[in-house]
Amino acid sequence: MKERSSLPPDLEAALKQHSEAERRQLEALWNRLAALERPLEGIPDTEQAWTELLSRLPQTIRAAHPPHRRARLRWPRVAMLLVGLGLLGTLWLARPHTFTVPLGTNQTVTLGDGSTIFLRGGSRLVYPRSLLSPRPRWIRLQGEALLTIAPGPPLTIHTPWAHVEVLGTRLSVRAWPEAAETQVTLLEGRVRVRATTQPEHTLWLTTPGQHVRISAHHPLPTQPEKIDPERVLAWQRGGFVVIDEPLATVLRELERSFGLRIELAGSLPLTRRLTILYQRDAQVERILQDLCLTLPCRYRRISQGFALEPDSAATP
Known part of the structure; x- marks a missing residue:
């Protein structure tokens, strides 16, 4: 039988889309903060004190109404609410964003670090909501794109068959599912290409126009060949x-x-x-x-x- 959650119903409903482990972490945090709220002791009952005071006053003064009791602020509960909202915001930021381009159109995505990705129709891009954190930069691509990567820490482009690591680089990546391969063409800078199945084998592209393939049937990168960059840029025009x-x-x-x-x-x-x-x-x-x-x-x-x-x- 499933244990009843100690979280408020509104917060429990907001966490339904998150994993069980994330919900348990938030509930444990909620319970710890609740334990910090000690019962208030030694505070007199205002109703009883008012009654005793009226008994000592003249009759004409007793007709006055007792003051309203002020609500006691429960700061630990406020702190728990703020922590809960902060945790929800952190979980939301941790979830990557997915962008799919409709067929027959080309669209541009600008990442938080200033990098731009021009995507061909039918492409799918997954990327973190913020690239300004010190963690390694990454994106996941299925389709075809022209990428202009802003200088900074290395950014890794993940495709089903290859990992492409770039530093302030301009390149084209093609990775359609039916082709079962990834094609990388360097336009500026340099990139490092590794197969997903054998990442210890590394190939560097350092000359504009160099082109390499990694396929499901041949997991090692092919030797770079020189091609006309206009070939891979034609779809953008x-x-x-x-x-x-x-x-x-x-x-x-x-x-x-x-x-x-x-x-x-x-x-x-x-x-x-x-x-x-x-x-x-x-x-x-x-x-x-x-x-x-x-x-x-x-x-x-x-x-x-x-x-x-x-x-x-x-x-x-």
Whole structure:
């Protein structure tokens, strides 16, 4: 049978979303403070004292009303309330903030230390509510982002497959779930990349344009390769660039970039690798036209986007 809590009902209701361990800590603190409130002894009863005084006064004075009893301030209870509110505020600040970008949009998040993170549609960012504390700085990313990190203590970017440690650095990180890999491109400064499964293996990127991958199938970082930074920055200018990616990844990129749905109405070579280069002002129908010339296939509009199907006329 569950023990009844000694916390006030309002405070108990406010703590329902917190863990059992946190609630027990607050209840223990509440009980300790309650023990500090000793019973008031040696204080005369004001009602009895007033009655005795009236018995000694003339009849004309007795008609006066006794003064109202002043409420005795219970400072220990006030202290308990303040401590409880402070603890609730601390617990709230300790909970990280989660930010998800809607499909078809790009949005910027500015952290408490001045760092800026430009996120692609469909990305998810988790970060502490305050980065001004002396604790190590960190964020958690699922998706794609351009990061400009303010100088200060090292900031670690956690993805499902890699940890990226930066110091006053500008870089691009790509970590989509379906790709099962993390790609890091250095734009300014330097970064250290480690695999989540084998963190003892470290790789430094020190030259702008260096690019590295860590995947679920190959947990060690690949040797850095030199790429054109404009390739990874195209999506921020409204472009659309994929380099040697499977058709399935290309279609998912289109959904995220344009906020629409692409359905398959037939069998298409989803593992076929493609390269598409639109440095700016990409339009979804122009991209679909290029796809259908390459595969071949046909596309048609549907209520929420487009449907792709094999081009039977082009099949031998």
